[in-house]
């Protein structure tokens with residue numbers, strides 16, 4: 539099994555010419571299937587794929603971690619390559635989302651209408667429950683069980699005429715069972731990195747955690763969340779931590795310091811082989 543990051547806020551050294559774009563997109567390839575998890579913000583996935591030797595026309599399914607623009611904005615361009623393809627997501631992905639600042643709000647939802655994507659070939663399959671595709675499980679709605687992981691308070695969702703704090707019910711991750719334990723691929727982990735890993739354990743019945751990559755949203759973590767997250771990751775005896783995207787420089791530095799050579803920054807061009 540091969541996991542290749544097609545788009546991230548930063549780009550790796552090789553191959554030359556990779557584009558970085560604020561967002562995330564990760565390809566999981568097994569002998570049987572090719573799953574694209576998120577599509578980046580805009581042009582980077584279709585630009586980077588051929589440089590990484592990936593033909594997007596070979597994709598079998600697209601999974602969306604949540605409805606934010608930085609994970610879904612490249613979907614239209616990807617559909618132009620794939621044509622008709624199944625797209626698995628939580629039913630809330632089309633809700634209108636905003637980031638609120640003191641006197642302004644920025645739209646941060648999926649930048650397309652559902653019909654526009656369907657016309658481009660998307661065959662949506664909506665589910666709040668865990669979904670299994672071959673060797674890979676999609677977590678479905680992540681239960682929030684830790685008391686130290688809070689949802690980013692700057693994020694809002696439109697409900698009727700009102701803007702409400704966004705619970706990000708659509709936020710989900712991919713889980714791969716390996717011989718060494720679970721390998722979890724996060725989108726933004728808005729409902730908590732540890733909540734997401736715990737959900738992966740519950741739905742697979744596997745307790746060992748081998749690794750985690752992707753967006754951790756630790757950029758918004760307070761001191762307590764950071765301490766408790768490090769403690770939990772250590773308790774898992776996790777072997778690989780490849781952070782991306784919404785982890786932020788402080789949390790990345792802290793995890794690098796705590797986990798040494800088990801830590802890496804997972805950016806565009808990063809590739810991991812799993813057994």
Ligand SMILES: [Fe+2]
Pocket residue numbers: 604606726728
């Ligand atoms: Fe997000």
Ligand SMILES: [Fe+2]
Pocket residue numbers: 561606608609725726753783784
């Ligand atoms: Fe994000």
